Amino acid sequence: MSVAIAPARARSGQWSAEPGFGVYVHIPFCRHRCHYCDFNTYEGLDALFAPYVDALVADIDRFEGEAPPATSVFFGGGTPTLLEPGQLGRILAAVGQRMGIERGAEITVEVNPETVDEAAFDALLTAGFNRFSVGVQSLAPHVLEALGREHSAEVALAALAAAQRAGATDLNADLIYGSPWERPGDWVRSLEGVIAAGTQHVSAYALSVEESTPLHTLISTGRVPDVDGDVQAERHGVAHEHLQAAGFQRYETSNWAVDGRASRHNVLYWSAGNYAGFGAGAHAHIDGRRWWSVRLPREFISAVERDVTTEAGYEQLEDSQRGPEALMLGLRLTSGVELGALARAYGEEFLAERAPTIEQLVGSGLLERAGSWLRLAPRSTMLGNDIVCRLL
Amino acid sequence: MDQKHQRAIAVIAHIDHGKSTLSDRLLQLTGTVGDRDMRAQYLDRMDLERERGITIKAAAVRMNYEADDGKTYQINLIDTPGHVDFGYEVSRSLAACDGVLLLVDAAQGIEAQTLTNLYLAVDAGLEVIPILNKIDLPAAQPDRYGHELAQLIGCEPEEVHRISAKTGEGVAELLEEIVRRVPSPKGDPEAPLRALVFDSIYDAYRGVIAYLRVVDGRIRSREEIAFVATGVEVEADEIGIMAPDPIPVNQLETGEVGYLISGIKEVRLAKVGDTVTTRHNRNAEPLPGYREPKPMVFAGIYPVEGDDFPLLRDALDKLQLNDAALVYEPESSTALGFGFRCGFLGLLHMEIVRERLEREFDLSLIATAPSVGYEIELTAGDRIEVHNPTDMPDPSKFEAVYEPFVDVLVVTPTDYTGTVMQLCQGRRGDLQAMNYLSPERVEIHYQMPLGEIIFDFFDQLKSQTKGYASLDYEPAGMRQSKLVRVDVLLNAQPVDAFSTIVHRDKAYDYGKTMTERLRKLIPRQLFDVPIQAAIGSRVIARETVKAKRKDVTAKCYGGDITRKRKLLERQKEGKRRMKQIGTVEVPQTAFIEALRVDSDGAGS
Numbered sequence: 004m005s006v007a008i009a010p011a012r013a014r015s016g017q018w019s020a021e022p023g024f025g026v027y028v029h030i031p032f033c034r035h036r037c038h039y040c041d042f043n044t045y046e047g048l049d050a051l052f053a054p055y056v057d058a059l060v061a062d063i064d065r066f067e068g069e070a071p072p073a074t075s076v077f078f079g080g081g082t083p084t085l086l087e088p089g090q091l092g093r094i095l096a097a098v099g100q101r102m103g104i105e106r107g108a109e110i111t112v113e114v115n116p117e118t119v120d121e122a123a124f125d126a127l128l129t130a131g132f133n134r135f136s137v138g139v140q141s142l143a144p145h146v147l148e149a150l151g152r153e154h155s156a157e158v159a160l161a162a163l164a165a166a167q168r169a170g171a172t173d174l175n176a177d178l179i180y181g182s183p184w185e186r187p188g189d190w191v192r193s194l195e196g197v198i199a200a201g202t203q204h205v206s207a208y209a210l211s212v213e214e215s216t217p218l219h220t221l222i223s224t225g226r227v228p229d230v231d232g233d234v235q236a237e238r239h240g241v242a243h244e245h246l247q248a249a250g251f252q253r254y255e256t257s258n259w260a261v262d263g264r265a266s267r268h269n270v271l272y273w274s275a276g277n278y279a280g281f282g283a284g285a286h287a288h289i290d291g292r293r294w295w296s297v298r299l300p301r302e303f304i305s306a307v308e309r310d311v312t313t314e315a316g317y318e319q320l321e322d323s324q325r326g327p328e329a330l331m332l333g334l335r336l337t338s339g340v341e342l343g344a345l346a347r348a349y350g351e352e353f354l355a356e357r358a359p360t361i362e363q364l365v366g367s368g369l370l371e372r373a374g375s376w377l378r379l380a381p382r383s384t385m386l387g388n389d390i391v392c393r394l395l
Numbered sequence: 396m397d398q399k400h401q402r403a404i405a406v407i408a409h410i411d412h413g414k415s416t417l418s419d420r421l422l423q424l425t426g427t428v429g430d431r432d433m434r435a436q437y438l439d440r441m442d443l444e445r446e447r448g449i450t451i452k453a454a455a456v457r458m459n460y461e462a463d464d465g466k467t468y469q470i471n472l473i474d475t476p477g478h479v480d481f482g483y484e485v486s487r488s489l490a491a492c493d494g495v496l497l498l499v500d501a502a503q504g505i506e507a508q509t510l511t512n513l514y515l516a517v518d519a520g521l522e523v524i525p526i527l528n529k530i531d532l533p534a535a536q537p538d539r540y541g542h543e544l545a546q547l548i549g550c551e552p553e554e555v556h557r558i559s560a561k562t563g564e565g566v567a568e569l570l571e572e573i574v575r576r577v578p579s580p581k582g583d584p585e586a587p588l589r590a591l592v593f594d595s596i597y598d599a600y601r602g603v604i605a606y607l608r609v610v611d612g613r614i615r616s617r618e619e620i621a622f623v624a625t626g627v628e629v630e631a632d633e634i635g636i637m638a639p640d641p642i643p644v645n646q647l648e649t650g651e652v653g654y655l656i657s658g659i660k661e662v663r664l665a666k667v668g669d670t671v672t673t674r675h676n677r678n679a680e681p682l683p684g685y686r687e688p689k690p691m692v693f694a695g696i697y698p699v700e701g702d703d704f705p706l707l708r709d710a711l712d713k714l715q716l717n718d719a720a721l722v723y724e725p726e727s728s729t730a731l732g733f734g735f736r737c738g739f740l741g742l743l744h745m746e747i748v749r750e751r752l753e754r755e756f757d758l759s760l761i762a763t764a765p766s767v768g769y770e771i772e773l774t775a776g777d778r779i780e781v782h783n784p785t786d787m788p789d790p791s792k793f794e795a796v797y798e799p800f801v802d803v804l805v806v807t808p809t810d811y812t813g814t815v816m817q818l819c820q821g822r823r824g825d826l827q828a829m830n831y832l833s834p835e836r837v838e839i840h841y842q843m844p845l846g847e848i849i850f851d852f853f854d855q856l857k858s859q860t861k862g863y864a865s866l867d868y869e870p871a872g873m874r875q876s877k878l879v880r881v882d883v884l885l886n887a888q889p890v891d892a893f894s895t896i897v898h899r900d901k902a903y904d905y906g907k908t909m910t911e912r913l914r915k916l917i918p919r920q921l922f923d924v925p926i927q928a929a930i931g932s933r934v935i936a937r938e939t940v941k942a943k944r945k946d947v948t949a950k951c952y953g954g955d956i957t958r959k960r961k962l963l964e965r966q967k968e969g970k971r972r973m974k975q976i977g978t979v980e981v982p983q984t985a986f987i988e989a990l991r992v993d994s995d996g997a998g999s
């Protein structure tokens with residue numbers, strides 16, 4: 004394992020031209036698949052847990068790309084904590100072995116409240132994980148039930164407390180807002196609850212209705228009311244108020260953190276950084292090449308066992324695409340992007356081409372300049388798609 | 396043939412009362428068409444007519460009929476158009492006749508249009524033979540409607556013929572009646588040639604085919620001839636008769652009906668109502684009743700795809716070859732791009748042109764709301780014509796606006812008298828007369844602005860009278876009115892396609908309807924979009940499309956940035972297809988929807 008000191012400002016949540024190197028590991032298993040979820044995850048594949056872990060380890064071991072030591076590692080799902088802490092630790096060790104992990108790197112694992120206790124957190128900390136992202140989603144019982152979650156509000160709060168007792172100091176609570184079942188008071192209660200629980204980071208995601216989910220069918224057949232964008236915008240504002248009052252800063256559309264606890268891995272995505280991805284359906288990006296693995300766990304395992312590639316597809320970005328894409332991604336961050344660094348990385352031409360559009364958007368108050376930085380005006384946060392698509 | 400044995404007749408009937416079927420039966424009974432060749436509705440020419448079951452262009456056919464008196468008669472059957480838009484054409488067809496068959500559905504009674512045409516025929520001094528058709532139908536009420544007809548034309552109910560054109564019942568007797576009652580033509584065979592053009596169609600192979608009736612003298616093949624009104628001088632390449640297929644002949648004598656092909660390529664050079672004479676007689680006194688075709692209804696027609704503009708121009712050029720009444724000039728609209736302002740005889744004519752453009756030329760079109768032609772008296776004293784609301788000058792620059800009025804005739808069951816009067820009154824109608832056809836049916840005469848009729852009046856009339864009332868109207872000159880132009884503005888930018896000229900009292904309704912409609916059609920933007928209706932600078936209605944508040948994806952799923960970019964690329968492509976009105980992005984479909992006439996009654 005190579006050793007380097009991660010600079011302290013690495014977790015400020017600011018856009019960076021050199022955001023480090025990330026490793027994403029996907030665990031595609033759930034006890035129960037929620038009706039709104041369109042992630043790559045599967046129920047009832049317990050028999051595959053062990054072979055999948057073996058395959059992941061083997062796939063990491065045989066990674067042939069050139070990669071610097073990881074500055075962030077993220078285990079996402081699915082429900083990673085359906086696996087034993089020991090299994091997760093084995094995979095993390097393989098990453099350390101093959102890729103190298105910088106000292107002070109941010110190493111996150113997603114946690115479902117009903118799958119963990121203090122001993123589990125203890126084991127995960129021992130294995131090297133230093134940040135937990137807990138899927139609280141809501142603290143309103145009827146919302147949790149309607150979302151199809153398997154935990155109660157008490158269990159969620161208990162998980163946050165257990166993590167802290169085990170010594171965790173980097174805790175994120177994932178929340179979902181603006182579901183059709185949520186009343187304004189429910190949302191405030193959820194926010195206040197996770198703040199009071201002592202989290203350092205909150206991810207608050209508006210419920211989006213993705214095609215091909217059961218929720219989409221329920222809504223399109225009129226059995227569940229549709230989500231209301233206006234209400235969601237309202238709730239986003241409420242989240243910002245409460246979190247700001249509690250000392251959190253919003254550093255990305257849906258993410259708030261206390262000082263120095265922004266997710267480095269998240270910022271890396273929005274800074275168009277490089278990352279490797281392991282596991283079924285995992286995505287990776289290195290220097291303009293994006294690729295992704297086969298989605299089915301069984302196929303992933305089989306490919307590794309046969310020692311053939313798990314890659315299911317790729318795209319090679321033209322140089323002319325990379326600049327606009329970096330701009331589109333960077334504007335998700337509250338800091339916006341530093342135009343000088345963008346120009347050095349991707350050339351000046353794409354910025355010159357977009358200068359009139361940028362000026363117009365600045366003129367109408369939708370974008371802001373601060374020195375050489377360009378960012379969304381605060382009131383544009385929830386309108387990012389409409390604005391950013393003009394800059395593609 | 397000598398004049399004594401000639402008869403020229405037309406059938407006047409409402410749509411669906413069986414004119415074409417009767418014509419077919421006459422062709423069959425006189426042996427003009429063999430049974431084997433009989434196609435239903437032989438005389439209707441175009442597909443479109445066949446599909447709609449209506450006759451747009453008249454045709455004339457010669458039948459030789461051996462009567463009970465042992466002599467052979469030449470019966471010329473002149474078909475007449477059956478819609479209000481073609482009233483002038485009907486009058487010319489009637490002018491070419493000596494008698495008419497008044498054909499009425501025995502289950503429905505006489506309708507407004509038939510009544511108008513009957514009055515035309517009576518005014519022209521034509522012999523009228525009243526006929527009830529479809530007596531084989533279970534719903535037929537021959538006694539009731541026979542009585543009505545007898546009263547109308549002043550005959551005994553027993554004199555009304557009862558036939559079934561479908562089965563042929565009574566049609567043989569009808570032929571005898573035609574020979575007996577319809578007078579023979581009275582022209583002067585020794586006088587110089589004068590022939591009346593009563594129809595004119597364009598044929599892709601032969602050029603213009605003019606249908607005419609020789610009033611005086613005779614016309615010979617290869618003769619040098621002249622059209623008096625247009626001044627065109629040509630050689631008669633071919634003259635002939637239709638029986639019903641064309642048969643060239645050497646000459647047409649006084650009273651005979653036939654066709655003329657002369658190398659003319661555009662129907663506007665051989666117009667309906669013009670007089671044909673010999674070239675050395677070109678200063679002959681023209682036959683009475685000629686009129687220039689006058690467009691009454693105007694609309695902008697635009698290709699949905701801007702690239703199709705040249706195709707649309709070519710299509711209109713081709714269509715004009717056989718449609719003397721169609722006029723058009725290029726115009727451009729910020730909302731709709733490049734297109735043409737077109738003038739039509741009426742709404743049906745407009746619909747036919749549009750349908751032909753789409754069908755025969757494979758174009759996809761948007762039409763603005765139809766308007767009428769206005770005359771504006773400028774402060775400076777000049778009088779200008781305005782066919783497009785956006786051409787209406789600023790209110791300070793004119794003294795007065797004049798709009799076309801029409802005499803409206805509605806025939807309705809008396810149960811609906813009040814309904815009809817209320818409808819007409821609401822459209823600025825002025826009651827002229829009422830006349831009871833029978834205790835159950837009444838004809839009501841109104842004078843009304845044409846502009847009020849072209850906004851779904853017919854639909855309203857039909858729906859409010861459960862389909863029983865029928866409508867006809869004819870031009871009644873221009874009258875001064877209190878008209879204003881209402882503009883529709885998006886975020887303070889006027890959208891030309893939605894400007895309209897309406898009566899001052901209707902301006903608010905129009906403004907409210909359009910602003911409400913647009914509020915529903917324009918997607919929410921990054922900022923509030925005010926939609927205003929205004930007369931000059933005075934806003935009379937306002938709606939707001941509230942700014943959208945959320946348009947952002949919550950997260951980036953597991954680093955899948957490709958998916959996020961594709962989503963945004965689709966959104967960008969969607970923007971590219973929108974029309975930009977100032978800073979407002981409007982989908983093309985919003986214009987099409989907003990202009991969709993007018994089921995919920997803008998202007999009503």
